Amino acid sequence: MRTISTTILVNGTSVTRQVEPRTHLADFLRGELGLTGTHVGCEHGVCGACTVLMDGATVRACLVLAVQASGREVQTIEGLSAAKHKITQALQEAFCARNALQCGFCTPGLLATATELLTQDPTPSREAIREAISGHYCRCTGYHAIVDAVQQAAAVLATTEEPTR
Amino acid sequence: MKPTAFDYVRADSVPHAVRLLAEHRAGARIIAGGQSLLAAMNFRMASPEILVDIGEIEELRDITLTARGRLRIGALTRHADLEASPDIATHAPLLRQAIRHVAHTAIRNRGTFGGSLSHADPASELPACAVALDATIHIVGPQGERTVPARQFFTGVHETALRSGELLVAAEIDTIKPDEVSGFQEFARRHGDYAIVGLAAHGRIEAGRLCQIAPVFFSVGGTPILARHAAAALADPAVAEPETRLRRAREALSSDLDPPGDPQASAALRMELARVLLGRVVGDMLATRTGA
Numbered sequence: 511m512r513t514i515s516t517t518i519l520v521n522g523t524s525v526t527r528q529v530e531p532r533t534h535l536a537d538f539l540r541g542e543l544g545l546t547g548t549h550v551g552c553e554h555g556v557c558g559a560c561t562v563l564m565d566g567a568t569v570r571a572c573l574v575l576a577v578q579a580s581g582r583e584v585q586t587i588e589g590l591s592a593a594k595h596k597i598t599q600a601l602q603e604a605f606c607a608r609n610a611l612q613c614g615f616c617t618p619g620l621l622a623t624a625t626e627l628l629t630q631d632p633t634p635s636r637e638a639i640r641e642a643i644s645g646h647y648c649r650c651t652g653y654h655a656i657v658d659a660v661q662q663a664a665a666v667l668a669t670t671e672e673p674t675r
Numbered sequence: 676m677k678p679t680a681f682d683y684v685r686a687d688s689v690p691h692a693v694r695l696l697a698e699h700r701a702g703a704r705i706i707a708g709g710q711s712l713l714a715a716m717n718f719r720m721a722s723p724e725i726l727v728d729i730g731e732i733e734e735l736r737d738i739t740l741t742a743r744g745r746l747r748i749g750a751l752t753r754h755a756d757l758e759a760s761p762d763i764a765t766h767a768p769l770l771r772q773a774i775r776h777v778a779h780t781a782i783r784n785r786g787t788f789g790g791s792l793s794h795a796d797p798a799s800e801l802p803a804c805a806v807a808l809d810a811t812i813h814i815v816g817p818q819g820e821r822t823v824p825a826r827q828f829f830t831g832v833h834e835t836a837l838r839s840g841e842l843l844v845a846a847e848i849d850t851i852k853p854d855e856v857s858g859f860q861e862f863a864r865r866h867g868d869y870a871i872v873g874l875a876a877h878g879r880i881e882a883g884r885l886c887q888i889a890p891v892f893f894s895v896g897g898t899p900i901l902a903r904h905a906a907a908a909l910a911d912p913a914v915a916e917p918e919t920r921l922r923r924a925r926e927a928l929s930s931d932l933d934p935p936g937d938p939q940a941s942a943a944l945r946m947e948l949a950r951v952l953l954g955r956v957v958g959d960m961l962a963t964r965t966g967a
Contacts (some may be wrong), residue, residue: 645779
């Protein structure tokens with residue numbers, strides 16, 4: 511099968527590669543760029559492990575083709591961490607503090623989703639957090655600690671937030 | 676799993692997409708958000724030779740009020756767009772209610788309205804809403820544009836009135852009137868999972884009573900099902916008491932539905948859940964109107 515050129519802004523750097531059309535974004539990030547923080551689980555959109563931000567919104571990287579992502583901006587956990595993204599960083603600290611991860615397989619995806627949630631809703635209820643993370647499977651924690659961590663991150667961000675006026 | 680190898684081409688416009696479909700004929704599939712198609716391809720349940728990507732045709736991503744006072748929703752309107760749109764909230768509250776039940780945020784950020792209708796999954800929410808709202812489906816193909824009522828569009832499991840080489844470009848619905856009301860509920864094992872049974876309903880209320888209703892069940896057969904017998908009982912002018920109407924409507928559901936059983940739920944459980952949903956949704960609709 512022929513290959514097609516795709517150019518994606520990944521974590522602030524423009525990358526161009528020739529790819530087979532069937533290469534999905536998660537395999538592209540891992541295989542072509544070595545960004546193995548994006549995990550591949552079910553490959554049909556159910557487990558949430560491959561969730562990344564594309565143009566600032568969460569997507570399943572297993573359900574986006576690398577050729578479809580051409581011209582778009584993608585942020586992975588590596589980029590969010592390196593950029594010291596304020597919300598992601600608060601979440602990472604809270605996830606450690608609340609034991610919201612064990613094996614870590616689901617964590618990068620959950621951090622992307624929780625980052626999107628706290629960007630849109632800085633003070634989510636526990637119910638809203640549960641709804642937001644309902645598209646992620648975690649087989650270690652039982653989710654309770656993850657909800658705690660997201661809530662703690664929201665509380666920390668609320669106290670460190672610069673007053674807007 | 677990984678999909679089988681395929682070719683890929685981006686369409687710049689609707690005519691370009693139609694030309695590409697004509698050129699590649701049966702081997703081609705349209706991809707928009709890809710949230711169902713790519714999953715099916717990763718399972719190797721679908722193996723197209725070439726994907727025609729319509730995802731970048733911006734003109735298909737509009738929600739507009741037409742000169743005739745109808746709401747036209749472009750095929751590429753994403754679920755997240757529907758969720759955020761003030762026009763949808765005001766003029767098509769049924770879609771606003773339903774959309775939160777469609778999968779999860781990451782899927783809603785990519786999945787499209789037209790894709791959901793064309794894919795015609797029997798367990799999905801938006802086809803049922805289109806039938807309840809008596810939507811008109813706009814289709815473009817090699818012979819030009821044609822329209823099909825949503826009530827004739829869904830013909831089977833993943834089967835629609837779309838012919839080979841055609842593209843769904845929009846759906847049009849009437850904006851909600853002051854005496855009309857919508858209701859939506861579903862049962863699923865986990866928030867965002869496919870429904871075991873779901874109900875989308877739209878109706879008209881006069882003097883506190885339903886005088887017309889379109890209750891459309893999904894995940895109870897190959898297509899969304901408009902429960903005509905239950906609808907007649909719910910809006911029966913000869914019966915005054917709402918409780919009697921509802922009881923008769925629940926009984927009438929056995930004439931409307933013949934749900935399948937599967938490992939998720941037996942046929943009997945689906946039928947029972949459909950009866951429960953009917954009561955809840957009708958209750959919601961009446962409560963909305965009386966401001967309770």
